[in-house]
Amino acid sequence: xxxLLEASALRKRFGGVVxxxxxxxxxxxxxxxxxxxxxxxxxxxxxxxxxxYVGADGGAVTFDGVHIRRPSPALLARRGLIRTFQxxxxxxxxxxxxxxxLALPQPWWGFGRASVGREERLRAEHLLDxxxxxxxxxxxxxxxxxxxxxxxxxxATLMSRPKLVLLDEPTAGVNPVVVERITSHxxxxxxxxxxxxxxxxxxxxxxxxxxxxxxLDGGATIAEGKxxxxxxxxxxxxxxxxx
Amino acid sequence: MHLFVQACILGxxxxxxYALMASGLTLAFGIMRVINVAQGALIVLGAFLSYxxxxxxxxxxxxxxxxxxxxxxxxxxxxxLAFLRVLREGEREExxxxxxxxxxLGIEGVLSxxxxxxxxSTNTGxxxxxxxxxxxxxxxxxxxxxxxxxxxxxLLYVVLARTRFGRSVRATxxxxxxxRLLGVDAARVSAIGFGLxxxxxxAAGAVFGIVFSFNPGSHYDLISRxxxxxxxxxxxxxxxxxxxxxxxxxxxxxxQVEISPTWSPLTFFVLLIAILLVRPQGLFGVAxxxxx
Amino acid sequence: xxxxxxxxxxxxxxxxxxxxxxxxxxxxxxxxxxxLTLMYAGLATAWNLVGGYAGxxxxxxxxxxxxGAYAVAVAFTRWFSIGGGYRPFYVLPLIGIGVALVSxxxxxxxxxxxxxxxxxxxxxxxxxxxxxAFNLHSLTQGSxxxxxxxxxxxxxxxxxxxxxxxLGLLVLGLLVSRWVATSKLGLxxxxxxxxxxxxxxxxxxxxxxxLMAFALSTGLAGMIGAVWAYHLGQxxxxxxxxxxxxxGMVLMVYLGGKGSLWGPVLGALILVxxxxxxxxxxxxxxxYLIAYAGxxxxxxxxxxxxxxxxxxxxxxxxxxxxxxxRPSQRAEExxxx
Numbered sequence: 001x002x003x004l005l006e007a008s009a010l011r012k013r014f015g016g017v018v019x020x021x022x023x024x025x026x027x028x029x030x031x032x033x034x035x036x037x038x039x040x041x042x043x044x045x046x047x048x049x050x051x052x053y054v055g056a057d058g059g060a061v062t063f064d065g066v067h068i069r070r071p072s073p074a075l076l077a078r079r080g081l082i083r084t085f086q087x088x089x090x091x092x093x094x095x096x097x098x099x100x101x102l103a104l105p106q107p108w109w110g111f112g113r114a115s116v117g118r119e120e121r122l123r124a125e126h127l128l129d130x131x132x133x134x135x136x137x138x139x140x141x142x143x144x145x146x147x148x149x150x151x152x153x154x155x156a157t158l159m160s161r162p163k164l165v166l167l168d169e170p171t172a173g174v175n176p177v178v179v180e181r182i183t184s185h186x187x188x189x190x191x192x193x194x195x196x197x198x199x200x201x202x203x204x205x206x207x208x209x210x211x212x213x214x215x216l217d218g219g220a221t222i223a224e225g226k227x228x229x230x231x232x233x234x235x236x237x238x239x240x241x242x243x
Numbered sequence: 244m245h246l247f248v249q250a251c252i253l254g255x256x257x258x259x260x261y262a263l264m265a266s267g268l269t270l271a272f273g274i275m276r277v278i279n280v281a282q283g284a285l286i287v288l289g290a291f292l293s294y295x296x297x298x299x300x301x302x303x304x305x306x307x308x309x310x311x312x313x314x315x316x317x318x319x320x321x322x323x324l325a326f327l328r329v330l331r332e333g334e335r336e337e338x339x340x341x342x343x344x345x346x347x348l349g350i351e352g353v354l355s356x357x358x359x360x361x362x363x364s365t366n367t368g369x370x371x372x373x374x375x376x377x378x379x380x381x382x383x384x385x386x387x388x389x390x391x392x393x394x395x396x397x398l399l400y401v402v403l404a405r406t407r408f409g410r411s412v413r414a415t416x417x418x419x420x421x422x423r424l425l426g427v428d429a430a431r432v433s434a435i436g437f438g439l440x441x442x443x444x445x446a447a448g449a450v451f452g453i454v455f456s457f458n459p460g461s462h463y464d465l466i467s468r469x470x471x472x473x474x475x476x477x478x479x480x481x482x483x484x485x486x487x488x489x490x491x492x493x494x495x496x497x498x499q500v501e502i503s504p505t506w507s508p509l510t511f512f513v514l515l516i517a518i519l520l521v522r523p524q525g526l527f528g529v530a531x532x533x534x535x
Numbered sequence: 536x537x538x539x540x541x542x543x544x545x546x547x548x549x550x551x552x553x554x555x556x557x558x559x560x561x562x563x564x565x566x567x568x569x570x571l572t573l574m575y576a577g578l579a580t581a582w583n584l585v586g587g588y589a590g591x592x593x594x595x596x597x598x599x600x601x602x603g604a605y606a607v608a609v610a611f612t613r614w615f616s617i618g619g620g621y622r623p624f625y626v627l628p629l630i631g632i633g634v635a636l637v638s639x640x641x642x643x644x645x646x647x648x649x650x651x652x653x654x655x656x657x658x659x660x661x662x663x664x665x666x667x668a669f670n671l672h673s674l675t676q677g678s679x680x681x682x683x684x685x686x687x688x689x690x691x692x693x694x695x696x697x698x699x700x701x702l703g704l705l706v707l708g709l710l711v712s713r714w715v716a717t718s719k720l721g722l723x724x725x726x727x728x729x730x731x732x733x734x735x736x737x738x739x740x741x742x743x744x745x746l747m748a749f750a751l752s753t754g755l756a757g758m759i760g761a762v763w764a765y766h767l768g769q770x771x772x773x774x775x776x777x778x779x780x781x782x783g784m785v786l787m788v789y790l791g792g793k794g795s796l797w798g799p800v801l802g803a804l805i806l807v808x809x810x811x812x813x814x815x816x817x818x819x820x821x822x823y824l825i826a827y828a829g830x831x832x833x834x835x836x837x838x839x840x841x842x843x844x845x846x847x848x849x850x851x852x853x854x855x856x857x858x859x860x861r862p863s864q865r866a867e868e869x870x871x872x
Contacts, residue, residue, distance in 0.1 A: 073736035073737070074739075077737060078738055089733045091725070091729040091730055091733070091734075092729055093725065093729050094722075094725055094729060098725075101722065102722060102723075102726050102737060103737055105737075105738045106719060106738075106739070106740070108740050108743055110719050111718060111720040111723070111740075111747065112719070112720070113718060113719050114717060114718060114719070115716075115717055272651075276651075278651050278654070278655065326832060326836065334839065336650055336651050337650065337651075337654075338835055338839055340592070340594070340651065341782075341786070341831070341835050342831075342835045344782060345828045345831035345832045345835065346832070348782075348825075348827060348831070349824070349828035349829070349832075351824055352822065352823070352825035352827075352828060355824065356825070463662070463778060464662075467659055470655045470659065473655075474648075474652055474656065478651065478652060505670050506666075509666055509667075509670075512659050512662070512663045512666075516644060519644060519648060519656065520644060523652070524652075
């Protein structure tokens with residue numbers, strides 16, 4: 001299996017704190033790769049570096065075989081890399097359909113077109129249906145429950161048929177029912193060929209969903225492998241339980 | 244060269260007064276995230292009050308400050324309680340601009356009614372005297388004004404750094420939610436903060452009235468400069484506001500002397516645009532991630 | 536056409552039709568108030584494109600109004616004659632495009648800032664343009680102002696051409712607003728209003744969208760300024776670029792409903808006659824200012840979301856209560872607040 005995403009020697013410091021220190025890992029195509037680590041291990045920063053939300057001080061990001069010199073969210077989105085956020089970010093005053101349609105990249109000359117075209121609406125409704133949100137298609141997204149918003153954000157990532165989806169703590173702040181729905185969607189989509197990189201705190205979810213699992217600590221990769229191997233790795237145990 | 248240095252001196256002295264005016268604005272923004280467009284009008288109000296005290300009761304403006312400042316402190320608190328407290332957190336920044344603009348118009352209206360629109364100036368006897376130091380003129384009034392301004396700013400700094408109230412203010416500025424969780428009474432801090440802001444306007448107004456001539460409509464010119472200064476310095480940064488004020492004051496004076504007096508008011512805006520092109524968050528502001 | 540669109544178009548036709556008939560029913564002094572009302576309605580609608588749709592509160596829009604005013608004044612005192620009196624109206628599209636083009640670099644700089652800073656920057660723009668008007672003597676004659684040629688329209692119908700010019704610009708503004716609101720441009724603007732960073736992260740052309748809205752908005756404002764100048768007959772820097780005009784148009788948008796299609800028009804229809812009434816009753820400018828401030832504060836504090844959105848919200852709640860099973864039908868104006 002080839003590597004869809006490669007991060008090599010990433011570095012980032014914030015003032016006096018080195019958040020990411022010579023971090024290298026890769027995400028193989030067709031996997032659901034987990035990214036875990038204790039608090040302060042740099043997971044979120046790595047996520048932000050790789051998706052272009054924060055500029056790296058050093059290192060390189062390669063996506064789909066192409067070295068991305070200056071990652072930016074928009075550029076990566078056009079290339080097929082989409083992410084979600086820990087606190088679901090949706091457009092609260094826009095309807096669900098509009099939220100989804102906005103996730104589709106548009107050429108600049110497309111401004112004159114109708115805000116929601118027929119094909120776009122059909123595709124949006126199809127996705128909403130898959131996620132059980134079709135009944136609320138024309139409701140303002142701000143009126144959904146938090147769990148539904150997370151599902152909406154997830155659905156939005158799929159609109160542009162990406163190659164890699166980065167999920168930032170997808171189960172944070174939601175009840176077990178929603179957790180189950182999210183993980184089953186991830187499994188289903190992965191079977192259809194979509195690659196995932198998941199940052200997660202919930203160990204149960206990670207163990208059952210992800211393979212391989214990458215462990216970060218102190219801003220660098222300390223372990224990588226199947227979930228059970230990693231769980232027993234002394235370096236990992238030390239990172240979580242030590243100090 | 245002589246002219247240049249003289250301009251710099253005058254500019255710095257004026258800049259000190261601008262700094263005092265701007266510090267009130269920054270305080271209001273830092274604590275409540277309120278852009279107080281009425282600050283200019285409050286300063287003009289202070290100028291008129293000081294003028295009246297002087298012409299009616301022969302009270303020197305620098306003395307009158309001790310009367311006007313507390314009075315306007317109370318006014319500030321009342322304004323905050325009446326008009327700003329009711330604004331909800333999310334839309335406060337946006338609506339405060341418009342609400343305080345309305346307050347400014349109201350103050351302008353009242354002043355026009357009471358005083359009419361002729362230009363006034365508080366003409367104290369020493370208003371035209373200057374000290375000659377090494378061939379450069381230091382107008383007495385402007386030096387006093389500068390001293391008063393720096394003095395009040397220093398006092399503000401001490402209040403912020405040393406007193407319990409000051410700590411509450413700094414906590415609220417940095418993180419309103421945490422501050423509240425830690426027991427800081429946001430309502431009280433906001434009201435007092437706004438009162439302080441108005442009090443600095445009173446002092447600045449007294450000084451302003453001696454150095455410049457003014458009428459009720461002068462607040463537009465004032466507020467446009469002050470807003471430029473705090474944007475340049477970075478919204479919320481007191482140190483930034485002071486530095487920006489000194490810089491702008493000097494730049495305008497130099498421009499006035501070296502290039503053209505008629506175009507000098509534009510220096511403020513030109514500088515603002517130039518800085519914004521390079522640093523949209525101003526000199527000391529934090530880069531905005533999302534609005535407000 | 537879908538049922539909703541037909542209903543909306545009919546409503547629009549009725550309102551516009553009524554406005555068009557108005558001059559035939561009343562005397563000249565009322566038509567004059569009508570000119571002022573339509574002027575503010577148009578300005579408010581134009582402002583709404585940027586302030587309401589994108590959420591960027593611009594406090595300096597009157598600067599472009601003033602540029603349009605001076606453009607027509609200079610053009611017809613220096614270079615052209617007004618002919619039969621209608622020439623200035625024909626030149627309007629050129630003025631609109633000219634002002635729009637000029638506004639793009641300005642907008643590009645201003646849009647690098649956000650929220651409060653943006654408001655302040657646009658406010659300073661207002662003062663800059665005012666200063667320029669005062670100082671560029673050779674072009675604007677500074678504080679002397681410019682006296683425009685008076686057209687020889689018949690006295691009994693003098694106001695009519697201006698009235699219809701303003702009405703035409705208002706209709707143009709409404710058409711543009713409607714088109715934007717239902718297009719991808721509008722969707723992008725609404726997304727920017729909700730969460731600009733996310734919109735940019737998704738790959739939306741955020742800067743382009745903002746600039747397009749800005750150009751449309753300022754072009755309209757410039758044309759309106761041109762008609763106003765022609766109507767007034769003489770312009771001075773402090774009145775052509777008057778902060779009170781900016782605050783008036785902003786207030787009307789907030790009153791009627793920021794972000795809705797007809798809200799700005801409603802706000803103007805309410806406030807301008809009221810404003811004229813206040814000016815008439817109180818005459819002297821001082822009390823007028825106080826009263827104005829009072830109205831201003833009342834609107835901001837009591838109904839900051841505006842009349843139309845509050846009404847729509849109530850209607851939606853009532854209909855949702857009576858139809859609990861299906862979400863309410865898609866409203867004609869999507870994503871309006």
